[in-house]
Amino acid sequence: MATEQTVAENNMVISVDAMGGDNSPRVVIEGLAIAAKEHPDIRFLLFGDTAKVTPLLHQFPALEKVCELRHAPEMVHNEDKPSSVIRNRNTSMFMAIDAVRAGEAQAVVSAGNTGALMAISKLTLKTITKIHRPAIVSIMPHRSGKYVMLDLGANTECDAINLAEFAFMGEILARHALGLEQPRVALLNIGSEEMKGKEEIRKAAQMIKNSKINMNFIGYIEPHEIANGKADVIVADGFTGNIALKSIEGTARQITRMIKDAVKGSFFAKIGMVFMLPAVWKIKKIMDPRLYNGAMFVGLNGLSVKSHGGADAFSFSRAVDNAAKLVRQNFVPTIREEIEKADFDELQTVLYDVY
Amino acid sequence: MATEQTVAENNMVISVDAMGGDNSPRVVIEGLAIAAKEHPDIRFLLFGDTAKVTPLLHQFPALEKVCELRHAPEMVHNEDKPSSVIRNRNTSMFMAIDAVRAGEAQAVVSAGNTGALMAISKLTLKTITKIHRPAIVSIMPHRSGKYVMLDLGANTECDAINLAEFAFMGEILARHALGLEQPRVALLNIGSEEMKGKEEIRKAAQMIKNSKINMNFIGYIEPHEIANGKADVIVADGFTGNIALKSIEGTARQITRMIKDAVKGSFFAKIGMVFMLPAVWKIKKIMDPRLYNGAMFVGLNGLSVKSHGGADAFSFSRAVDNAAKLVRQNFVPTIREEIEKADFDELQTVLYDVY
Numbered sequence: 001m002a003t004e005q006t007v008a009e010n011n012m013v014i015s016v017d018a019m020g021g022d023n024s025p026r027v028v029i030e031g032l033a034i035a036a037k038e039h040p041d042i043r044f045l046l047f048g049d050t051a052k053v054t055p056l057l058h059q060f061p062a063l064e065k066v067c068e069l070r071h072a073p074e075m076v077h078n079e080d081k082p083s084s085v086i087r088n089r090n091t092s093m094f095m096a097i098d099a100v101r102a103g104e105a106q107a108v109v110s111a112g113n114t115g116a117l118m119a120i121s122k123l124t125l126k127t128i129t130k131i132h133r134p135a136i137v138s139i140m141p142h143r144s145g146k147y148v149m150l151d152l153g154a155n156t157e158c159d160a161i162n163l164a165e166f167a168f169m170g171e172i173l174a175r176h177a178l179g180l181e182q183p184r185v186a187l188l189n190i191g192s193e194e195m196k197g198k199e200e201i202r203k204a205a206q207m208i209k210n211s212k213i214n215m216n217f218i219g220y221i222e223p224h225e226i227a228n229g230k231a232d233v234i235v236a237d238g239f240t241g242n243i244a245l246k247s248i249e250g251t252a253r254q255i256t257r258m259i260k261d262a263v264k265g266s267f268f269a270k271i272g273m274v275f276m277l278p279a280v281w282k283i284k285k286i287m288d289p290r291l292y293n294g295a296m297f298v299g300l301n302g303l304s305v306k307s308h309g310g311a312d313a314f315s316f317s318r319a320v321d322n323a324a325k326l327v328r329q330n331f332v333p334t335i336r337e338e339i340e341k342a343d344f345d346e347l348q349t350v351l352y353d354v355y
Numbered sequence: 356m357a358t359e360q361t362v363a364e365n366n367m368v369i370s371v372d373a374m375g376g377d378n379s380p381r382v383v384i385e386g387l388a389i390a391a392k393e394h395p396d397i398r399f400l401l402f403g404d405t406a407k408v409t410p411l412l413h414q415f416p417a418l419e420k421v422c423e424l425r426h427a428p429e430m431v432h433n434e435d436k437p438s439s440v441i442r443n444r445n446t447s448m449f450m451a452i453d454a455v456r457a458g459e460a461q462a463v464v465s466a467g468n469t470g471a472l473m474a475i476s477k478l479t480l481k482t483i484t485k486i487h488r489p490a491i492v493s494i495m496p497h498r499s500g501k502y503v504m505l506d507l508g509a510n511t512e513c514d515a516i517n518l519a520e521f522a523f524m525g526e527i528l529a530r531h532a533l534g535l536e537q538p539r540v541a542l543l544n545i546g547s548e549e550m551k552g553k554e555e556i557r558k559a560a561q562m563i564k565n566s567k568i569n570m571n572f573i574g575y576i577e578p579h580e581i582a583n584g585k586a587d588v589i590v591a592d593g594f595t596g597n598i599a600l601k602s603i604e605g606t607a608r609q610i611t612r613m614i615k616d617a618v619k620g621s622f623f624a625k626i627g628m629v630f631m632l633p634a635v636w637k638i639k640k641i642m643d644p645r646l647y648n649g650a651m652f653v654g655l656n657g658l659s660v661k662s663h664g665g666a667d668a669f670s671f672s673r674a675v676d677n678a679a680k681l682v683r684q685n686f687v688p689t690i691r692e693e694i695e696k697a698d699f700d701e702l703q704t705v706l707y708d709v710y
Binding site: 079142143153156157188190193197198222223224225226227228238239240242243244246247248249250251252253254255257258259262263265266268269271272273274275276277278279280282283286287 | 434497498511512552553578581582597598602603606608612613618626630632637641
């Protein structure tokens with residue numbers, strides 16, 4: 001069949017944790033059905049409870065043809081601690097990640113517990129040489145385009161070296177995923193003056209400036225400037241990045257809700273809304289958080305993508321789409337190669353010199 | 356005259372730095388004119404360049420009657436460092452704050468440099484006994500009411516004791532300014548589980564729980580839950596609080612801008628907007644950031660209120676209104692008294708025990 005030939009030719013395999021997320025495996029399978037239509041050349045390697053997954057797969061014959069389902073006797077739960085999940089090789093999450101390590105898949109997608117996904121990915125795929133810590137990164141919309149932000153929660157505390165490495169990896173991602181030649185890189189801070197903020201941020205700025213690595217570093221960015229599109233890569237420790245991300249998402253959701261409530265409560269507003277729908281749709285098309293689902297772990301020898309636990313089918317398909325695009329762009333081999341060939345040791349010497 | 360009699364009876368005096376902010380002294384004087392109309396019983400003690408301020412005051416005869424203008428030969432600039440401004444007693448900001456210390460005014464309002472205002476306020480008004488560090492606090496809107504958030508930037512790094520003290524002061528403010536009997540107090544964090552986030556946050560939670568101080572402590576809050584009205588008092592270190600605040604403000608502004616742009620670009624949307632105006636006004640009336648201008652420094656022996664540097668006249672009048680309300684509610688003497696009588700030493704023993 002045509003589809004199978006394409007698979008053989010392109011050989012892209014994405015490994016999927018069928019049991020991760022709030023409404024698994026249903027949402028996962030429905031999401032894969034959408035993704036499979038868009039990417040007919042991808043083969044999926046599914047890990048999960050076959051008794052639950054098989055009947056769902058039967059509902060999507062086109063998807064079923066490009067899927068290989070393997071039974072996973074257990075699954076990771078939301079309350080499981082990273083320290084325990086890394087010892088259980090029988091969960092759908094562990095097995096799905098391990099398929100990337102074994103070379104059977106080029107990326108893994110899971111909507112499960114973030115801490116567990118990070119811990120198993122780190123243990124299994126290992127951190128790229130020269131990088132101290134991997135980070136969670138996401139692509140998000142600003143006023144006139146998109147930006148890359150990291151770390152969104154993998155590392156609660158970071159030192160200047162971690163931040164400088166995040167800047168470096170984020171810059172490579174922005175070149176690949178956003179197609180920018182000279183992405184503007186900024187450190188998230190509470191002021192624009194050099195002396196502002198925390199010591200590790202000031203040191204990271206100094207390190208990046210002193211290093212010979214070619215990067216369009218523009219200094220600090222404050223959270224209210226993110227939306228203006230002032231920077232293409234925004235770097236923070238995992239705690240700060242997570243606080244900013246959730247503040248942005250929460251505010252966007254609240255305003256949408258307030259507008260909805262206001263329209264509901266007024267006859268005239270309802271009439272007005274009808275006229276406004278095309279304009280509202282335009283905004284929704286840019287801002288829809290489902291479009292930006294799929295946070296990636298960067299700094300690992302393999303691509304691990306995390307979908308929101310509460311994602312719907314369309315949203316889950318975006319996470320798969322994100323993974324597929326990065327595989328096509330050869331992201332992991334490139335980041336490894338760039339770090340290898342860049343004078344990263346020199347950067348690190350500079351880094352340590354600052355201390 | 357009637358006005359002057361009221362002044363004498365109530366004796367409320369607010370000291371004002373006429374030279375602070377981007378468009379001073381014009382915006383300050385225009386803002387005071389609005390505030391004076393609303394609060395005919397307040398007398399204002401103005402500090403600034405008389406050559407610049409006097410002609411402006413002449414434009415508002417009603418305001419002029421309740422103002423006393425004193426010449427300040429110098430002013431604090433945006434780029435001035437806190438360490439230098441505290442040594443110059445001739446600036447309008449220093450003189451305005453010093454009037455509170457001297458008992459000539461019950462509160463000071465300035466739209467000048469935040470760091471300078473904090474430094475001079477701390478030096479001049481002194482921190483309340485038992486409190487280690489003052490904090491910047493603001494009142495903001497959530498879905499169904501208002502909440503108090505602190506610290507918004509006074510203390511970049513905080514330990515658990517600072518956070519516990521902020522919780523204590525924020526709770527008192529919420530009772531006074533929001534009129535709540537049992538305000539729900541929460542620590543801002545990146546997860547709801549006990550083990551989540553930074554060590555100082557986990558320790559602060561433990562301290563508050565272990566203390567005998569009566570407080571409706573509800574644990575952690577994540578930034579996207581702020582808008583839901585889950586808590587009345589939200590506590591964070593100054594770096595995190597500032598990041599969350601600016602993320603919230605920036606997102607709200609971006610969405611408003613996107614809606615405006617979308618309406619501008621479409622004829623139908625313009626028609627729709629006419630019908631929607633009443634509903635939009637309702638939202639605007641709740642969300643208008645000018646309404647929430649006037650961040651307070653809590654933990655000092657005197658009330659110091661910071662207006663946005665870019666505030667317009669109406670916005671500046673809200674900062675004055677905030678100050679006036681807290682003076683009427685006897686906020687500073689009450690917070691001092693409550694800390695005195697509460698077993699705060701006991702809290703602190705608990706605090707140190709945790710370490």
